[in-house]
Amino acid sequence: MKQTILSFIIIACLSVSSYGQLSLQDTSGHVLANGDTVLVYGEIYNTLSDHFYINNSLVPLVVGINCFPTAIAVANCQYTICVGITCLANVPDNTNYASSSFTTPKGKNPNALFTEYVAMSEGTTIIRYDVVTQSATDSAWIFVKFIVNPTGVPIISSKSVQVSSLYPNPANSILSFTYHTDFDAQLRIYNSLGQLVKTWLLSPSTGTMNIPIDDLPSGIFTCSFQASGMAPSSRKLVVSH
Secondary structure, rough: OOHHHHHHHHHHHHHOOOOOEEEEEEOOOOOOOOOOOOOOOOOOOOEEEEEEEEEEOOEEEEEEEEEEEEEEEOOOOEEEEEEEEEEEEEEEEEOEEOOOOOEEEOOOOOOOOOEEOOOOOOEEEEEEEEEEEOOOEEEEEEEEEEEEEOOOOOOOOOOOOOOOOOEOOHHHHHHHHEEHHHOEEEEEOOOOOOOOOEEEOOOEEEEEEEEEEOOOOOOEEEEEEEEEOOOOOEEEEEEEE
């Protein structure tokens, strides 16, 4: 009888062990509550990007990512999700997407979850991203609101940093881009763990920058461009040696 009861307790514990394990964190380590909305600003003809980390408090889990555009005001755009260097989808912004399964380890997954939006026209699109276990017993989900050239938002004012696409991308030794800013600004490059690995000053001007990156290892990085007191604009960089 005792053995039967013990077996039942073990089975019951295993059946609920995945419940409440998953969470999403931003690059500062702040845990995002289910249903939180993250704002990402950018300009037309650019890629709007942000990234997060899957945190798993107990045992490794097999999960997938489900994406649901919930408000679409931008035509002819696409969104992409990547886990580390593996990009899972390139989908029209009026289409739901369910990724293939992958295993997320115990603790903070070192491979960041990148959410990208290729903006071909102005407007605002909101996409819900769900990280859900294969058994559908646990999930972590947020909304990402991509705002492309919104009227009256400081990111597109004269104090912002306007940046072209990065090229080449993937890059090997030199990263190039054109930019315009009326104020002192910085380029900060973060690795997939959210660690700052390189900083570059941008003086008030319009021009082309060539940044040496041969000291960076192969992988995915986030380039954050920010003028003083303004919201940053981000681009994803792939380094391949």
